[in-house]
Ligand SMILES: Nc1ncnc2c1ncn2[C@@H]1O[C@H](COP(=O)(O)OP(=O)(O)OP(=O)(O)O)[C@@H](O)[C@H]1O
């Protein structure tokens with residue numbers, strides 16, 4: 001049987017299997033890391049991100065609160081918020097799609113499904129991520145083409161398909177998770193950069209095109225991406241409380257990593 005993409009059912013099943021094997025190997029490696037290593041990795045990633053202009057200029061930034069053996073993002077999320085960015089965190093919907101709500105400090109989080117910590121603020125809708133000036137993406141691995149392996153729910157593929165082509169999508173990984181080849185299917189949305197503790201920021205295929213100022217790449221093939229809206233006048237385009245002191249005005253990044 002041939003699918004619309006030209007790929008066969010066997011291809012799709014093969015990619016799924018390949019992903020599952022890679023995921024298992026990477027999760028096993030992560031399980032061997034100590035809490036200290038995760039914290040240290042989180043600190044290095046935080047510092048690398050905070051010095052990037054794309055992150056510094058992001059009035060609204062979509063981030064995530066780490067769980068399990070992921071590089072620790074708690075300090076990063078706090079630092080972004082403290083510095084004045086409007087920080088959106090995901091809220092996992094029952095079907096696996098991601099809603100988004102604002103982070104208002106460590107005390108604003110509540111327990112979510114699957115051991116997640118989620119913002120207790122009102123959810124802004126699945127399209128709120130489209131107003132972010134930068135998106136930080138969890139990943140188990142990425143390759144130089146920007147192909148990304150996630151936890152296997154497809155949640156981020158759905159969310160990233162809603163983000164415009166000029167927005168930095170940055171995957172957070174450990175250094176040995178930047179690998180030669182990540183299997184990718186048609187629904188997979190590539191990221192444009194990776195950040196890891198020792199290597200810092202690594203520009204991936206999509207990011208290079210944009211950094212040269214070329215025409216942006218075609219939007220993701222599936223998932224009904226929406227075009228970027230006008231520059232936000234309020235954080236995330238959503239009426240809310242007045243900006244806190246030090247709020248950086250929201251603008252859509254053009255120069256990308
Ligand atoms: N845009 C989409 N719409 C509906 N289902 C999707 C979409 N993208 C992915 N999925 C579903 O999610 C499943 C898992 O996808 P995949 O293996 O790429 O997850 P992942 O990228 O590792 O996870 P995540 O995106 O949550 O980090 C796919 O088999 C597919 O059924």
Ligand SMILES: [Mg+2]
Nearest residue numbers: 150157188189
């Ligand atoms: Mg995927």
